Amino acid sequence: MPDISVRNMTVRDIDEVLRIDEKITGKPHAAYYESKVASYISRGPDYCLVAEHRDHVVGFVLGDVRGWEFASELSGWLEIIGVDPNYQGQGVSRILMNELCARLKRAGVAIVNTMINWNDGDLIDYFHANGFERGEYVNLVKNLAADEKQ
Ligand SMILES: CC(C)(COP(=O)(O)OP(=O)(O)OC[C@H]1O[C@@H](n2cnc3c(N)ncnc32)[C@H](O)[C@@H]1OP(=O)(O)O)[C@@H](O)C(=O)NCCC(=O)NCCS
Numbered sequence: 636m637p638d639i640s641v642r643n644m645t646v647r648d649i650d651e652v653l654r655i656d657e658k659i660t661g662k663p664h665a666a667y668y669e670s671k672v673a674s675y676i677s678r679g680p681d682y683c684l685v686a687e688h689r690d691h692v693v694g695f696v697l698g699d700v701r702g703w704e705f706a707s708e709l710s711g712w713l714e715i716i717g718v719d720p721n722y723q724g725q726g727v728s729r730i731l732m733n734e735l736c737a738r739l740k741r742a743g744v745a746i747v748n749t750m751i752n753w754n755d756g757d758l759i760d761y762f763h764a765n766g767f768e769r770g771e772y773v774n775l776v777k778n779l780a781a782d783e784k785q
Contacts (some may be wrong), residue, residue: 637727639687641685641687646676648695657760659720709742
């Protein structure tokens with residue numbers, strides 16, 4: 636495993652974070668991503684982290700603490716985690732995830748939520764491997780375009 640360190644993300648890291656995102660997805664990032672990352676950093680600076688190898692950003696996680704919509708208790712959220720494809724499979728996300736969870740625990744939250752596509756079996760396997768289980772809530776969607784046709 637490479638020598639990886641973790642620190643708080645700053646706005647100066649946003650370009651590197653988006654570079655990793657582009658490497659993962661193979662497409663240019665959407666214009667609003669930059670402000671989205673910046674708003675996470677300003678809301679929860681202790682829960683937005685980068686992993687570095689030799690002063691080079693190789694992974695990131697964006698997290699948050701907020702009230703779960705239907706209960707008063709605060710919950711942790713893992714919005715997105717990403718690792719440079721050249722560094723995947725070497726424990727980088729494990730280090731980021733462990734640090735995020737340790738910080739969330741210190742903040743007093745008992746539960747960490749994340750949202751993924753139910754059809755993405757690979758991602759479900761990944762989160763299972765990292766201690767996540769299916770939660771109690773299900774998301775419902777209303778198709779506004781279909782609504783217009785009625
Ligand atoms: C998913 C991702 C973050 C994993 O990062 P990584 O650094 O390669 O993962 P790690 O090497 O730290 O693996 C941590 C654990 O997850 C497991 N794991 C990693 N990828 C997995 C996968 N695709 N399916 C199942 N388990 C997986 C590993 O086996 C390891 O478990 P172990 O310690 O019990 O062996 C990385 O592949 C990535 O950036 N993917 C694209 C973006 C993405 O899908 N992000 C998640 C949604 S927000």
